[in-house]
Amino acid sequence: xxxxxxFGRLTDIAGTSEEILDxxxxxETAGELRTWLDLRFExxxxxxxxxxxxxxxxxxxxxxxxxxxADEIALMPPVGGG
Amino acid sequence: MITLSAQPIDAPALLRAFENVVADAGAVVTFxxxxxxxxxxxDVRTLHLQAYSPxxxxxxxxxxxxxxxxxxxSHVSVVHRIGDMKPGETIVFVATASKHRRAAFEAAxxxxxxxxxxxxxxxxxxxxxxxxxxxxxxxxYKDAARWREGEAS
Numbered sequence: 001x002x003x004x005x006x007f008g009r010l011t012d013i014a015g016t017s018e019e020i021l022d023x024x025x026x027x028e029t030a031g032e033l034r035t036w037l038d039l040r041f042e043x044x045x046x047x048x049x050x051x052x053x054x055x056x057x058x059x060x061x062x063x064x065x066x067x068x069x070a071d072e073i074a075l076m077p078p079v080g081g082g
Numbered sequence: 083m084i085t086l087s088a089q090p091i092d093a094p095a096l097l098r099a100f101e102n103v104v105a106d107a108g109a110v111v112t113f114x115x116x117x118x119x120x121x122x123x124x125d126v127r128t129l130h131l132q133a134y135s136p137x138x139x140x141x142x143x144x145x146x147x148x149x150x151x152x153x154x155x156s157h158v159s160v161v162h163r164i165g166d167m168k169p170g171e172t173i174v175f176v177a178t179a180s181k182h183r184r185a186a187f188e189a190a191x192x193x194x195x196x197x198x199x200x201x202x203x204x205x206x207x208x209x210x211x212x213x214x215x216x217x218x219x220x221x222x223y224k225d226a227a228r229w230r231e232g233e234a235s
Binding site: 005007008009012055058074076077078079080081082 | 218
């Protein structure tokens with residue numbers, strides 16, 4: 001089971017800010033997760049944008065990085081406060 | 083010190099507390115960012131701020147560390163609001179203390195550029211008839227890039 005968090009405008013696309021999922025066996029990397037979620041939400045590429053970053057267990061991950069051992073995955077559109 | 087606060091930020095009280103701690107500093111600069119009452123959407127009713135702990139705090143700590151290596155700072159305080167806030171409320175408070183003013187001014191400016199473009203926050207403006215997620219403007223990225231140019235030279 002993996003906790004998936006959606007931040008910023010991705011909250012609206014996912015329809016939730018958080019869910020707990022059993023990822024399919026075919027989703028082994030951060031990039032594969034992007035593609036799988038984009039299709040699942042019919043997001044039309046919104047999750048594939050390079051400005052959307054992925055954090056695995058609170059560390060930024062690259063698309064080629066494996067998701068094994070991921071307890072929490074965050075999908076993060078461009079950040080900014082202040 | 084870095085604080086994410088779900089409660090309203092009292093900037094004058096924070097400044098007083100900061101000045102008490104840094105009494106020997108010589109120069110203190112503070113910046114307060116307030117929620118604007120109007121945006122492209124029209125009247126803003128609520129600004130919603132999301133953070134992702136502990137990534138948000140860790141990133142700000144790192145930016146403060148970089149500022150401290152770059153400028154001779156004795157103290158730094160960053161307080162950032164999270165959750166829902168109203169126009170006119172303080173969203174961010176940054177204070178820097180140094181022996182002389184230039185370091186304190188520049189470090190506060192640097193930290194604000196970090197907070198605007200790299201700090202792990204997401205902002206949503208809610209007006210009477212719409213809600214929109216706000217991402218950094220081109221100007222914000224340009225401002226932040228000034229410090230990278232400085233590093234290269």
